[in-house]
Amino acid sequence: xxxxxxxxxxxxxxxxxxxxxxxxxxxxxxxxxxxxxxxxxxxxxxxxxxxxxxxxxxxxxxxxxxxxxxxxxxxxxxxxxxxxxxxxxxxxxxxxxxxxxxxx
Amino acid sequence: xxxxxxxxxxxxxxxxxxxxxxxxxxxxxxxxxxxxxxxxxxxxxxxxxxxxxxxxxxxxxxxxxxxxxxxxxxxxxxxxxxxxxxxxxxxxxxxxxxxxxxxxxxxxxxxxxxxxxxxxxxxxxxxxxxxxxxxxxxxxxxxxxxxxxxxxxxxxxxxxxxxxxxxxxxxxxxxxxxxxxxxxxxxxxxxxxxxxxxxxxxxxxxxxxxxxxxxxxxxxxxxxxxxxxxxxxxxxxxxxxxxxxxxxxxxxxxxxxxxxxxxxxxxxxxxxxxxxxxxxxxxxxxxx
Numbered sequence: 001x002x003x004x005x006x007x008x009x010x011x012x013x014x015x016x017x018x019x020x021x022x023x024x025x026x027x028x029x030x031x032x033x034x035x036x037x038x039x040x041x042x043x044x045x046x047x048x049x050x051x052x053x054x055x056x057x058x059x060x061x062x063x064x065x066x067x068x069x070x071x072x073x074x075x076x077x078x079x080x081x082x083x084x085x086x087x088x089x090x091x092x093x094x095x096x097x098x099x100x101x102x103x104x
Numbered sequence: 105x106x107x108x109x110x111x112x113x114x115x116x117x118x119x120x121x122x123x124x125x126x127x128x129x130x131x132x133x134x135x136x137x138x139x140x141x142x143x144x145x146x147x148x149x150x151x152x153x154x155x156x157x158x159x160x161x162x163x164x165x166x167x168x169x170x171x172x173x174x175x176x177x178x179x180x181x182x183x184x185x186x187x188x189x190x191x192x193x194x195x196x197x198x199x200x201x202x203x204x205x206x207x208x209x210x211x212x213x214x215x216x217x218x219x220x221x222x223x224x225x226x227x228x229x230x231x232x233x234x235x236x237x238x239x240x241x242x243x244x245x246x247x248x249x250x251x252x253x254x255x256x257x258x259x260x261x262x263x264x265x266x267x268x269x270x271x272x273x274x275x276x277x278x279x280x281x282x283x284x285x286x287x288x289x290x291x292x293x294x295x296x297x298x299x300x301x302x303x304x305x306x307x308x309x310x311x312x313x314x315x316x317x318x319x320x321x322x323x324x325x326x327x328x329x330x331x332x333x334x335x336x337x338x339x340x341x342x343x344x345x346x347x348x349x350x351x352x353x354x355x356x357x358x359x360x361x362x363x364x365x366x367x368x369x370x371x372x373x374x375x376x377x378x379x380x381x382x383x384x385x386x387x388x389x390x391x392x
Contacts, residue, residue, distance in 0.1 A: 024149045024251050025142065025334055041313065053309035055156065057318050078325060080318065082156065091152055093325055094250060 015049035017086040019065050021074060023095035028074055033067040036088050038081050045081070046063045047088055058092060073098040108321065108371040115364050122357035128192065129350035130272050132343045135247055136283070139340035142248065146333055153326050153387045160319045168316070171323040175271040179200050180217040182239070182261055182270050183207055186277040186334060187227030188342040189243055194352075196278070196286075196345035197226040200338075203288035204276045219270060223257075249335035249342075251328065258293070259330045262324060265294045277334035278341035286341035293330050296323060 019033035036047040039061025060077035079092030166172045185204040187197045204220075204227070211218050219239040222228050245253050264270045273294040278286045282290045311318060 010367055022149045024146055024329055026145045056312040089152060091149060
């Protein structure tokens with residue numbers, strides 16, 4: 001999974017994280033990302049490199065993962081987001097990719 | 105010995121049966137491929153979800169969270185049996201039915217009232233023929249079950265459990281270990297059993313909102329997911345069983361065809377020999 005740029009994040013130039021977006025039926029995204037903006041239960045939350053370990057409940061809304069200069073967007077509901085050692089896992093019962101280019 | 109034409113006719117009929125079973129085998133094989141993929145893709149979500157729940161649960165929370173309530177005594181339990189809507193899949197359904205009868209019998213021995221839920225025509229037919237009372241039945245779960253299917257099945261049961269109308273929920277389904285290994289299994293969904301090996305990672309850091317609130321959101325997801333996995337694993341096992349049954353049928357048909365072809369050749373030869381003998385006899389009679 002790790003290609004040397006993620007993991008502990010101490011190596012390599014990019015300040016990235018291993019991001020995975022998982023639903024019961026599929027892994028919608030797995031890879032390196034620079035930032036994650038997620039719909040938490042009480043508002044938006046942004047995650048960057050070296051975020052403190054955290055588990056947060058998600059509400060319903062748009063999840064944006066910035067990866068290689070591209071932003072991938074998903075509609076998520078019912079789930080949680082977890083950060084540990086620059087690994088961000090988003091688990092949601094419903095994950096639907098939003099078409100690229102449509103938004104902004 | 106049957107005459108050659110009769111044998112020829114049987115060969116034709118077995119040929120066409122073989123075509124059908126071979127086609128069904130191939131259809132099942134391709135459905136199995138997709139179903140297996142669904143089983144595998146369901147794993148990461150289930151693993152992570154149970155990992156987080158395992159780390160959130162504490163003895164104090166187990167006391168207050170209704171889905172973690174451990175009843176002192178089980179007075180009434182729901183048993184959900186998953187079978188297929190279609191047959192022609194060997195002993196697949198009868199194995200599941202036997203497992204369900206076992207658990208129903210055991211609960212009865214323990215003096216537990218039983219709500220019996222059955223999914224799939226095969227199971228429903230079996231139990232309605234034997235006048236077994238069924239609480240709810242469903243035949244609308246297709247080859248590719250969805251999370252919504254699982255939710256619609258699990259939600260009413262979870263509500264009954266929270267209302268303390270039932271004290272346990274069991275799912276009887278196939279566990280998909282591999283294509284060849286799909287044993288019928290009984291899973292206890294409620295009360296949620298949390299494995300207590302808490303060596304992995306320990307307690308959490310920042311929790312937003314509190315552990316109690318997160319847990320009460322995630323437990324229903326976990327319960328629905330257990331049902332979802334049972335549905336996809338059973339669907340995959342069904343296709344595996346059908347492929348195997350149809351392959352056996354195709355092989356049998358081939359064997360029968362071999363044998364019939366041999367009998368046909370023999371019958372044909374006997375007929376010709378007889379005809380020659382008759383001609384020879386006629387010729388001899390003329391000479392005299």
